[in-house]
Amino acid sequence: MVRYHHLGNLWLTLATIGSLGFADPAAAQDAGRGLELMRASEKGNCSICHLVPGIGLPDEAQGNIGPSLEGVGARLTPAELRAQIVDARAMNPETIMPPYGSIKGLADVDKRYRGRPILTAGEVADIVAYLSSLR
Incomplete structure (x- = not known):
């Protein structure tokens, strides 16, 4: 029963993301x-x-809490990357990754981001x- 619940939430989330324009393949994309x-x-x-990789910082000055993003473009599709960035909780409810494109279920939000996501659909x-270029 839990699996169906999570799958339902995942599909609902992906459908919502698509309706907000996050999944629009025609959106302007600028890797730089x-x-x-x-x-x-x-x-x-x-x-x-x-x-x-390519961020301009030595490896030892970067984090290791989340997985390395080296080769992530070969492991995940653009839609999967988008879903992770928008709200990784859809794939892993226990994640500590912030939802950069969602405001759903958040508390103690910085004043600058109250009522709006950190990143726009274009961002x-x-x-x-x-990330798709990292192969």
Whole structure:
């Protein structure tokens, strides 16, 4: 019963993401801008938790809480990357990764992000473009 519940939530979440424009393949995608967003401390700041190739920091200055993103473009499809960035809780309810494209179920949110996600649909698309290039 729990499995069906989680699968239902996953499909509902993916359908919702699609309806918000996060899954729109026609969205402008700029891998260079995605890399800049991943480096930006007020936006993605991905290297605080992940090892991110090409981010311009030595490996030892990057995080190891989350998995290395080396080769992630060969392991995950753009849709899977997008879903992880928007709200990783859909795939793993126990994740500590922040939902960068969702505000659902959040508490104690920084004033700058109350009522809006950290990343826009276009910013998510740009980050997905960069991560998809990591093969």
